Amino acid sequence: MASSAGIRIGALSRQSGVNIETIRYYERIGVLPKAPRSSGGYRLYRHGDVARLAFVRRARGLGFSLDDVRELLTLADGKSRSCQRVYNMAGGRLADVRARLVDLRRLEGVLVDMVATCAEGTLPVCPILDALGHAA
Template structure:
């Protein structure tokens, strides 16, 4: 089966501009062109773009996606490199969660310190002011 860029984008919920961008940065190989100079993608491109979209949805950076694709392209590789990238990403996610928990705690404290009244006496505005 073959896809135009629009059909590939629709099948993967990706904008045409994003597909072109992934081609420009080398995540997707440049496809052959039709006689009318339209890009023609195969099922391999569909699978690869779906992989990229899922990895991005999970928060992997473009560099991490590039590394994962490079490792996945050689099916003889063991999983150690992939595991390392996933573990690194998990640590990043856990750091962000810890930061968000601390932020939530701080925001709750600021909100609870507000006793109502006028803006001139607002503890939230006071806490945000430099």
């Protein structure tokens, strides 16, 4: 098999850090295009696919949904590559992340208090269960 024929899914998986089942899943839901096949029916990929998959991985890592990723890929493929829509999407993600941060910081505070009141578990009535049993 000449190298020009491309790599198979296992190699793509190793090179991109995305696992095989996930790659097939992405193809199935249209995040990745249908890969051409070898005579034996194996999916064949080229270098551009590694980059595309890395793009997906990074976007997912930033918390974009697969719907968003699909749109980002379309925008990246487009000729204009205009920023407006992308800017809005990134801004939306940033707002989500910040909202989540606020939530989690509050949570952290509550949990710290709980754990602190608990001391060493020597009390007859667990203060954590007690706290859960009454309005915060």
